[in-house]
Amino acid sequence: MRTMKVGNITVDSSNFTLIAGPCVIESEAQVMEVASRMKEITGLLGIPFIFKSSFDKANRTSISSYRGPGINEGIRILKKVKDELGIPVVTDIHEPYQAELAAKVVDMLQIPAFLCRQTDLLIAAAETGLPVNIKKAQFLSAKDMRNVITKVEESGNENILLCERGNTFGYNNLVVDMTSIIEMKKFGYPVVFDATHSVQKPGGNFTSTGGNREYVEHLAKAALAVGANALFMEVHKDPDNAKSDGPNMVKLDEIEVMLKKFIKIFKAVREVESNNYSL
Template sequence: MSGGPPWPTWFGWADAKPLLVAGPCVVESYEICARVAEKLTRLAPQLGFGYVFKASYRKANRTRITGFQGIGDEQALEILARIKRDFGVPVLTDVHETVEVPAVAEVADVLQVPAFLARQTALLLSVGRTGKIVNLKKAQFMSAQAALFAAEKIASTGNTRIFLTERGTFFGYEDLVVDFRNIPRLKAGGYPVLMDATHAVQKPNTAAGVTLGERAFVELYAQLGVVAGADGIFLEVHPVPEASPSDAATMLPLDRVEPLLRRLAQLYGLQ
């Protein structure tokens, strides 16, 4: 596990365990979120993982104006609060502007800074000042060192409860690749590191104005992340990905999660 801060205690866990951050791309309904949370709050602890439910309450960086942005901020945050209460699980969601931070911090246990916003100083300082756990996504255009500089901005507030997440690097205009050297490079900064195995398989900027991807490589990227030293895995999961209005091409179907987690548990030495 990471040599950085004792992050399991951030969640009130007594012992160190690999982290699983997983859930649908965006809050669509309570029912969809609950199906994912019910399965993973049961499965993850059985296999030795600490589990955090994730879902964006709003998608603020869609390619086109017609892209689905959400069901409404208030309703989505209420659903996240229900998931947290009904399943006893920490929740993670994104923030996009400083004005959003106070309201989101009332619900979320982990505030996520999206990759495209990873250098926004005011936003980084704002999330840091909440004292909440922060997940900083390394932008597709950033080196590991640049991501560590961004983490320094958060830490300058006195809040060092920071995760860094690797999610791939632009390879031309319409593809991403993962430089797995970034995982030990990020960990060298003293922060725990997650591998985002679903966003890393995206194919952005397509002519259709929709982000595509290669879901077939999600399990491979997750396993490679563990081998490279990631402290946990970030997955977007959905009962029927093809029916989702966001990231339909890359989310992992719910029925493929258990075999993957069993394999990851083996790699982590949990089984």
């Protein structure tokens, strides 16, 4: 598997990497509080950490839903996280012109699942030279990601991560097939598991997306057990009052306990795979 560098973080098979932060930037104070706390927790646990939050959520269920502060203010806030806390940052982009603007600050670009087949967006992201975390669309199989990867590779960029976030069969629900992680790893790039978006219920609250954060921990454990190289988790101090994706975000006060469990699972699986385990 290729090793990826995201800022000062190395994504490989030696340890799982955590990509985490609030779904959308609600305020500078909110972002700095979550980023500071997450840096402290991951530092104590020895987990490589990349901070994520969105300057715009362009695919909200309702036209009246909060989308974010916009690219200029959002990038300014992410730059503050990077400069003051020394944390690599990632954000998603929705239109090709945003790639170059975001790349001036962030360490990795993220392609939203619904947009992973958008050729112009993939090319623009690839041409920045930054690592690109591509979320597998809810309507694609793992093997379909070969064509997505090719678009980025043939645009001159092999700094790719692939992200599993479940598949939709309609009826406001997602189903996670853990074999997708195994299949995507065959492409030779690190695979991320999005543990919080995988428990979404798209449009499940009619004018907003629902979800069930109760399942986040269980799915994350399973993903690490089958070989995920990184976890993506959206974290919020008060998810029930969040402006986006509240039902599936993890409470900031609960993340440390989860991460301690994930470390044990990751180490146990790697020990078995390295043939150092005996009854």
